[in-house]
Amino acid sequence: MSMRVVAVKPLLYGLIIPVLLLATWQILGARGMISPLLFPTPSRIYEDFHSMLVSGELWTNLRISLVRALWGFLLGGGLGALAGLLVGLFRQLERAIDPSLQMIRMIPHLAVTALFILWFGIGETSKVLLIAKGAFFPLYINTFLGIRNADNKLHEVSRVLGFGFFKRSFLMALPSALPNIFLGIRLSLGVAWLSLAVAELLGSTEGIGYLMMDARMLGRTSVVFVGIAIFAVIGKLSDSLVRGIERRALRWNDTYRG
Amino acid sequence: MGAALLEIRELSKSFRTDSKTVQALHHIELDVQEGEFVTVIGPSGCGKSTLLRIVAGLDVGYEGQATLDGRAISGPGIDKGFIFQEPRLFPWLTVEKNIAADLSLRNPEVKRRVGELIELVRLNGFEKAYPKELSGGMAQRVSIARALLRNPRILLLDEPFGALDAFTRAHMQEVLLDIWRRNGTTMIFVTHDIDEAVFLGSRIVILKPRPGEIRAKIGVDLPYPRKKASAAFQDFRMRVLNEFERIDELSWGEAGAGI
Amino acid sequence: MGAALLEIRELSKSFRTDSKTVQALHHIELDVQEGEFVTVIGPSGCGKSTLLRIVAGLDVGYEGQATLDGRAISGPGIDKGFIFQEPRLFPWLTVEKNIAADLSLRNPEVKRRVGELIELVRLNGFEKAYPKELSGGMAQRVSIARALLRNPRILLLDEPFGALDAFTRAHMQEVLLDIWRRNGTTMIFVTHDIDEAVFLGSRIVILKPRPGEIRAKIGVDLPYPRKKASAAFQDFRMRVLNEFERIDELSWGEAGAGI
Amino acid sequence: GSNNGNSAASPSASAVAPSPSASEPASAAPATTNAPEELNFGFVGSTPYTAGAESWGIYKGIFQEELAPYGVKKVNIIPFKVGPDLNEAVLSGRVDIGFSGDAPPILNRAAGAKTHLIGLPIVSSNSLIIVKDDGPQTVAELAGKTVAVVKGSIMHRYLVGVLKEQNVQGVKQISIGSNTADSLAALAKGDVDAVAATDALVYKLLKGGGYKVIDNAYDHPDLLATNATIVTDSYLEKFPEIAQAWNAAREKSLEDLKAHQDEYYQFLSDNLGQDIEAIKVLYPIDDISPTNFTDEGIARITGTKTFLVEEKLAAQDFDINEWILK
Amino acid sequence: MLYETGRLDANFFSSPTDIASAIGELARSGELFRDIGISLWRVVCGFAIGGTLGLIFGLLSGFSRRTEMMIDPLFQLLRMTPSLAIAPLFILWFGFGETSKVLIIAVGAYFPIYVNTVLGIRNVDNKLVEVSQVLAYSRFSQIAKLIVPSSVPSILLGVRLSLAVAWLSVVVAEMINSKSGIGYLIYFGQYNSRIDYIFVGIILFATAGKLVDSFVRYLERRLLGWRDNFKG
Numbered sequence A: 001m002s003m004r005v006v007a008v009k010p011l012l013y014g015l016i017i018p019v020l021l022l023a024t025w026q027i028l029g030a031r032g033m034i035s036p037l038l039f040p041t042p043s044r045i046y047e048d049f050h051s052m053l054v055s056g057e058l059w060t061n062l063r064i065s066l067v068r069a070l071w072g073f074l075l076g077g078g079l080g081a082l083a084g085l086l087v088g089l090f091r092q093l094e095r096a097i098d099p100s101l102q103m104i105r106m107i108p109h110l111a112v113t114a115l116f117i118l119w120f121g122i123g124e125t126s127k128v129l130l131i132a133k134g135a136f137f138p139l140y141i142n143t144f145l146g147i148r149n150a151d152n153k154l155h156e157v158s159r160v161l162g163f164g165f166f167k168r169s170f171l172m173a174l175p176s177a178l179p180n181i182f183l184g185i186r187l188s189l190g191v192a193w194l195s196l197a198v199a200e201l202l203g204s205t206e207g208i209g210y211l212m213m214d215a216r217m218l219g220r221t222s223v224v225f226v227g228i229a230i231f232a233v234i235g236k237l238s239d240s241l242v243r244g245i246e247r248r249a250l251r252w253n254d255t256y257r258g
Numbered sequence B, C: 001m002g003a004a005l006l007e008i009r010e011l012s013k014s015f016r017t018d019s020k021t022v023q024a025l026h027h028i029e030l031d032v033q034e035g036e037f038v039t040v041i042g043p044s045g046c047g048k049s050t051l052l053r054i055v056a057g058l059d060v061g062y063e064g065q066a067t068l069d070g071r072a073i074s075g076p077g078i079d080k081g082f083i084f085q086e087p088r089l090f091p092w093l094t095v096e097k098n099i100a101a102d103l104s105l106r107n108p109e110v111k112r113r114v115g116e117l118i119e120l121v122r123l124n125g126f127e128k129a130y131p132k133e134l135s136g137g138m139a140q141r142v143s144i145a146r147a148l149l150r151n152p153r154i155l156l157l158d159e160p161f162g163a164l165d166a167f168t169r170a171h172m173q174e175v176l177l178d179i180w181r182r183n184g185t186t187m188i189f190v191t192h193d194i195d196e197a198v199f200l201g202s203r204i205v206i207l208k209p210r211p212g213e214i215r216a217k218i219g220v221d222l223p224y225p226r227k228k229a230s231a232a233f234q235d236f237r238m239r240v241l242n243e244f245e246r247i248d249e250l251s252w253g254e255a256g257a258g259i
Numbered sequence D: 001g002s003n004n005g006n007s008a009a010s011p012s013a014s015a016v017a018p019s020p021s022a023s024e025p026a027s028a029a030p031a032t033t034n035a036p037e038e039l040n041f042g043f044v045g046s047t048p049y050t051a052g053a054e055s056w057g058i059y060k061g062i063f064q065e066e067l068a069p070y071g072v073k074k075v076n077i078i079p080f081k082v083g084p085d086l087n088e089a090v091l092s093g094r095v096d097i098g099f100s101g102d103a104p105p106i107l108n109r110a111a112g113a114k115t116h117l118i119g120l121p122i123v124s125s126n127s128l129i130i131v132k133d134d135g136p137q138t139v140a141e142l143a144g145k146t147v148a149v150v151k152g153s154i155m156h157r158y159l160v161g162v163l164k165e166q167n168v169q170g171v172k173q174i175s176i177g178s179n180t181a182d183s184l185a186a187l188a189k190g191d192v193d194a195v196a197a198t199d200a201l202v203y204k205l206l207k208g209g210g211y212k213v214i215d216n217a218y219d220h221p222d223l224l225a226t227n228a229t230i231v232t233d234s235y236l237e238k239f240p241e242i243a244q245a246w247n248a249a250r251e252k253s254l255e256d257l258k259a260h261q262d263e264y265y266q267f268l269s270d271n272l273g274q275d276i277e278a279i280k281v282l283y284p285i286d287d288i289s290p291t292n293f294t295d296e297g298i299a300r301i302t303g304t305k306t307f308l309v310e311e312k313l314a315a316q317d318f319d320i321n322e323w324i325l326k
Numbered sequence E: 001m002l003y004e005t006g007r008l009d010a011n012f013f014s015s016p017t018d019i020a021s022a023i024g025e026l027a028r029s030g031e032l033f034r035d036i037g038i039s040l041w042r043v044v045c046g047f048a049i050g051g052t053l054g055l056i057f058g059l060l061s062g063f064s065r066r067t068e069m070m071i072d073p074l075f076q077l078l079r080m081t082p083s084l085a086i087a088p089l090f091i092l093w094f095g096f097g098e099t100s101k102v103l104i105i106a107v108g109a110y111f112p113i114y115v116n117t118v119l120g121i122r123n124v125d126n127k128l129v130e131v132s133q134v135l136a137y138s139r140f141s142q143i144a145k146l147i148v149p150s151s152v153p154s155i156l157l158g159v160r161l162s163l164a165v166a167w168l169s170v171v172v173a174e175m176i177n178s179k180s181g182i183g184y185l186i187y188f189g190q191y192n193s194r195i196d197y198i199f200v201g202i203i204l205f206a207t208a209g210k211l212v213d214s215f216v217r218y219l220e221r222r223l224l225g226w227r228d229n230f231k232g
Ligand SMILES: Nc1ncnc2c1ncn2[C@@H]1O[C@H](COP(=O)(O)OP(=O)(O)OP(=O)(O)O)[C@@H](O)[C@H]1O
Pocket: B015, B016, B017, B022, B023, B024, B042, B043, B044, B045, B046, B047, B048, B049, B050, B051, B085, C132, C133, C134, C135, C136, C137, C138, C163, C165
């Protein structure tokens, strides 16, 4: 089996179900068995997608959303990983801050939008921070648990070799936690991406989330679906990217491969 | 001889688990002088690893005293090298990086020493291999090299040669004796092989199990290099064997005869 | 003697990694008869474990043929027992549950046999202990008991006694011989201990490394039970040692002398 | 936000007394008896019931009683947070009769939803512009400033109308958050200079001090909005007499409501979590329109539609008169 | 304190005393317990459905590469789909009753468990997999006695994330046609200028978060005593 085949096969398998679903949807829609107002047919959605693409409207909004999601993810995810690392390494710190973080974790975005606006205004800050709030937790918890899942045997090795705090973190704890950290990154990216929908409510005039809200308000369902498809596809792409990096980074892992 | 480098007094250690309590060590008394080569033997599960771990500073929560250089042992340190019973390599690092561990291979001095050690443990060609690509014995040799790189003042070895074939083992014994002689490293060496214990040790400590107690301490006054075939060697071997055999719980007829 | 139980023809196996390709086995030819006790020795990293894993059906992707009962080995099965070089216990199961593994301890027959085996490997009192509470040798004995419980037709042992002290080891050797005699189990036993190889095997296979090839196959026609002190035993030992020593890459002067 | 839907609870401070209607109660003899057993009535709001004769009637069981002869066994009353939610439910056929501010059903209809208008239960929904005490003092001062408003809502229509009327240029309009609280937070923070809102949502804020209203729709009667009741065509098919049956029930409920005013206010107070005083100011009974269409109502809803079409918010233009179920 | 010195805007914050009195008021009327009860019930049902399915599909996908190739991309697409897209579908299929609320929560709860289960399985030590092969475990034994126990740490992590998402989804679920529940309480507060209710809601969510976390930690202690892992 050549490398090409290896890379293409999973893709083909993965396409089976989505393609079947889309085809069914298109056929049922075309025959009028699904309300085209509620669920415009894929071809209709594609037409809108195409015209938005050509007009440049799509790209402008997408770029803004991407930048927001990225900043939010970097900020929230970065802090989450850092906090997870510290809390994972220090029991005292865990006692001190983990309970509060666990409480904050459960507070819904929608309940605090007014407070975010009050504190951070309606500029980019509040949007990015709201996304960051969402992206923080999956990475925090996964990093934390990844570190706590580190094999004590290796921890003992690091002690015997006289590793200081930094070496212990970066040469022992962090690599041990890598599989979990990658998962955390994937979950955080997803959350960051989905938080856009709420964040772009906060006084936005552009962005994919805004576009969807607006279209929904005005009953332009096919535009809503363009947004949904973009969310899904870009989300999936970013996820696949992380998994690609993960596969390379975790080559050393001798684990079950299914 | 002045005060001993390592002093162990009335050392007891027990493990409490949900189901029961195991007394791993009981009233151990042991002094180790600077530069000594102490070999420790004893039946499986008698507390050899536990003793080594306490000296390394990995296990605390024991009773009695264990002092190194007159100070209570508070934790592991770079001056105490430890070779674990299993290889315990970092799975994400290649052989050479595992040996270097926290030292950077970009440092030419480190690079050179790592290269030397790889040669010494006969792993040339496997510098870039990951632990999952090594055989059992190869992994064990990597962990030995890792401990040797650091030139510790005291080296604690927990059955380091257990997974090696007779020849590689003999080679590694020579390597170890060489290091001992050259650097004056204090060695505490746990083994299951009585020949090995006699061949290497300037003193042999025999433990008996449950509770782990010292059965005997035997000074080996044979000159180095020792010849395994010599009569004097065989004499010592028999003495150790006898002590070992008297360990009550393990006295089972004929089996011992052939060892 | 009819067709061999296990037939290995022109077996080669190489591992490809990012950095290079390692030829672990090269043109291995070996027949094992039903009820034979084959011991395998060879330097560390020469491919012993790889050979055993292929016979067990754990490694596929080799060249040449390996047939059991005339059929190509397609995967692991209940008729082939395997004792790994490391204990590989399930960390979430207690000792007795590790031995029972997928069998239920609520079955009184299983319970009885597990109890017997625990007695046999001398782990009484540790039935309820978790792997992390065991010493290295104790864990290894659990894994031996686990394989013995299943009464396989062919038992593949990869240095099973490596972490055991001399006496426990001698005891386990007796236990193994006893099982072999009573059940007629075919044994393929990898060891580093030449004494052990001669003491147990009805035939000894000597491997040489890189590429892993068979250096010699020596039939041991000493009657059981063997006496390690006997002249005939020592003769065989020397023969094996000589073969071993001639393995080119590993010829290093004096070291071998004392083994 | 709800403000978009300008919830049925849309209040008014003045009492525009509607001309008493002379409509006949529905005929007692139903023509069909095979109407679906359950009728789903959806409205925009956040509480189980809202202001108006419909809620009251359903609460008291008057609708159930009136519709029973047609075979309706159960009337469900379902709140939706925002207009689009209700619109989607209407599209999916899960809501048979919808009740909200006029903008959402117009937008839905313009986008192709098959519905008909069967009533304008309120025809004088107010909107206003609120600022900080030290903010712009007149509509004219809004020039070059930022105003928070929900796009496509009655407040939006009012704001655009007022600005046009007074020829104020360069006003930046933005939508903030899912509810007016978010817009008000932006006002408090100083990120916007004014918010176009409805009375109910700013009542508390005004009472607290520090804010004031600089303009409201009562001063521009053309810009007052209506609330609309629509029925889906698919439901109409199954139950052709629904309009008259529904309106008869509403008529009866309205009479009952007027006969039990204190009870009604108490009911609203319990439901909306406000004290009676506020309820009386925010949801005066006089605000509830008669059941029949009035010219004033039709003019106002046509105004909203025209606005939505002009602003290119509605997907396409349509004729309100054709929309009204005859 | 901050509140009393006037640093916080009374229009957007409630003083602790206000919140306490709101809680008292809600508790007296029995509304508080009804709201907690109903939200709790929805979370439990939604989590039970979503969690179980997540576990099952996670097992399927983790266990077989082929299944993973088939279903995983779809799930990853769905995972990135805003609930906004899903809500109307649910209304269409399931109406406004409890079913759609519970299912919206189930969808939220599904993904963390699914993803973590797949990871847990893919992190099972290959050495132990070989042991199970050599011992000729049946497919079932392999799942029940090897894969599941060794992925328990990961699965529990998934449970933890899932429970959180389930609680957060309550807010989405109770957006439509809800007449009770904590999400409803928050909406009620938002749309009727009852800031104190919003804060009561926030406090309830935070408390739920803490409790859920303590519960999973308790489970971890009970179930994972066998582990020899880094303790910080
Ligand atoms: N972490 C632990 N928890 C509970 N019991 C333990 C623990 N570690 C060791 N023990 C017990 O202490 C005793 C001594 O163990 P130790 O590992 O020191 O033996 P050992 O002499 O090194 O044996 P071996 O030669 O088999 O390695 C054993 O009975 C073992 O069960």
